[in-house]
Amino acid sequence: MNLERYEIDQADEFTYRFWSTGPSGRFEMWVRFSYMGQGTFNLGFGATDTESGEVDDLIELRNGDSQKILATVAGTALAFLESHPLVRVYATGSTKSRTRLYQMGINRVLSVLGDYQIAGYVAGREVTEDMGIHFPGLNGQWTPVRLGVAYDAFLIFKR
Amino acid sequence: MSLIKAPKIKRARGPVVYPVNMDEFFERKANEARAFLEKHPVPEHLFKKK
Numbered sequence: 001m002n003l004e005r006y007e008i009d010q011a012d013e014f015t016y017r018f019w020s021t022g023p024s025g026r027f028e029m030w031v032r033f034s035y036m037g038q039g040t041f042n043l044g045f046g047a048t049d050t051e052s053g054e055v056d057d058l059i060e061l062r063n064g065d066s067q068k069i070l071a072t073v074a075g076t077a078l079a080f081l082e083s084h085p086l087v088r089v090y091a092t093g094s095t096k097s098r099t100r101l102y103q104m105g106i107n108r109v110l111s112v113l114g115d116y117q118i119a120g121y122v123a124g125r126e127v128t129e130d131m132g133i134h135f136p137g138l139n140g141q142w143t144p145v146r147l148g149v150a151y152d153a154f155l156i157f158k159r
Numbered sequence: 160m161s162l163i164k165a166p167k168i169k170r171a172r173g174p175v176v177y178p179v180n181m182d183e184f185f186e187r188k189a190n191e192a193r194a195f196l197e198k199h200p201v202p203e204h205l206f207k208k209k
Contacts, residue, residue: 003163009171017171030178034189042192044185048178055178057188078165088206090192109163116163119205142201155201 003071003109008079016076020047022063029069030055031076033089040155041080043091045073057094070105077156081116085158092153099152106154107147117159119144120151 006018006029016031028048033041046057077089093099106118119142145151178184 005166008166008168009175010168011171011175011177015177016168017175030181032181032185034185034192036189036193036196040196042185042189044188046184053178054180055184057184072166075166076168078163079168082165088201090196092192092195112163117205119201121199121201140199142199142205144205153195153199155205157206 004068005072005075020063022065024063033080040088043089088157090155119155121153123152
């Protein structure tokens, strides 16, 4: 499967950088894996705000490349797991819509992820407040990710 | 075997200038995630090798 990604630089052992390029301009994007204990790293992701110089995960770039950005961020996770094969990577979106975007990206590649396993967490919620099909039996549980379920957080690791 | 390959990644050339709030920002994100996982721990059986 060939997903379009940006070229990625490794800034240090835990930090990766790439550039989003599109009609709104060129934006510096950062991914950092922060250790949380128990062999688990948090995947943090954000863009540099060109005015403040600060990294922020709520900036809306409107560069028309969200799929390419998502594939690039996912690529950093795979690269990190290749160099740290015993760890687990936790990820969630900074907003519900971004978590939904993660979900869509995972759904797209789930069937070809052979070497990797993804677990998802479904928070308890009302059936009407949802981002996808709701399975009340999964509320408050971590389970292997399957198609059609709306998850709130993900954990990826090598099999 | 996975059909999705990890990308080839090069070391950044030259000095890297990080955003001014880089460490603080990502540490805050990690703390939020850590709190979430403490509240909703992942069952160990999910990690058992098949």
